[in-house]
Amino acid sequence: MPAATDPTDDSGDGAGLQSSSYARWTGSKRGEARRQDLLDKVTADVAANGLVDFSLRRAAAAAGTTHKVLLYYFDGPDDLLAEAVKRLRQRRGEGLRAVLDLPPTMSLADRLRATWPNLVRAEANFWVITQAMGLVMYDPVRYGHLGRDEGRQYHAVLLGMCPAGWAEERKSEVVELILAVFRGLLLDARVRRTPLDDAPAFRALLRALEDEEARP
Incomplete structure (x- = not known):
């Protein structure tokens, strides 16, 4: 994890506060x-x-x-x-773009089911993003933005997957449920070395979404 040292000390990591003597890039x-x-x-x-x-x-x-x-x-x-981490997340987000080509008549559960393989393939390459959430747990003040950024990346896309007739509050609640399960599955896959593509919790999530969509 980043150490707090003096950046003016050439013998160290230079990982601490910036020195006022440093020139700064001006955007050329x-x-x-x-x-x-x-x-x-x-x-x-x-x-x-x-x-x-x-x-x-x-x-x-x-x-x-x-x-x-x-x-x-x-x-x-x-x-x-x-x-x-932001750059890695941008690459991972490409796995969600497939949802834009899905028929709008598909249910939320089916849309998530169709998108899931893309997310699984992305996570196989970008497992380090899960580590970023560990930094959030380690020091939420210093690294909390890493967690907030992760949620924002998916939030808009997942909202778009929800039925158009749902109230915004209902959409947000369901999206938060999906994100919470997704985070848990990522951690479980790393700790227990279980496959993401056949996770029992994901199947349970799909059933929960089907039940939610069946409600008036």
């Missing part, structure tokens, strides 16, 4: 290209090695640069970590 096009290249390399490292022991020194080694360069483009290790 050339700088944006460089920033994205650095982020791509750090994201690849995070995807391969996870979040445990993440530090600015490790990120700099993965990006082939120095911690001072990273501090020029990012607001410290927490910002860099958040950006890497």
Whole structure:
């Protein structure tokens, strides 16, 4: 996990507060290209090695640069970590795009059932996102935004999967149920090494959604 050290100390990770002596990127096009290249390399490292022991020194080694360069483009290790997790989530979110092509007459349960394989395949590659939720549990003040961002990624799409005639409150309640089960399944799959594509809890969720849709 990111350590709190002095970024002006070249012998350390440079993972703490920024120094006022550091130059800051001002948003030039050339700088944006460089920033994205650095982020791509750090994201690849995070995807391969996870979040445990993440530090600015490790990120700099993965990006082939120095911690001072990273501090020029990012607001410290927490910002860099958040950006890497965000990028992984954007890639994972591609698994949800298939729902846009499903017939609008399909039930919510069937739409989620049809979308599930895409999510399962995405999670096989981006298991590290589950670790991000562990950071939220470890320090909700420092890492709480990682959990909130995760919910926002799915919320709009899941709302769109709900029947159009439902009240907004009802949609939100059902979406929160789906997200809660999804988070639990991800954790269970990592801890117990159980397959996501045939999880009993997912089948129970589908039955619950079918019962919900049967209500007036």
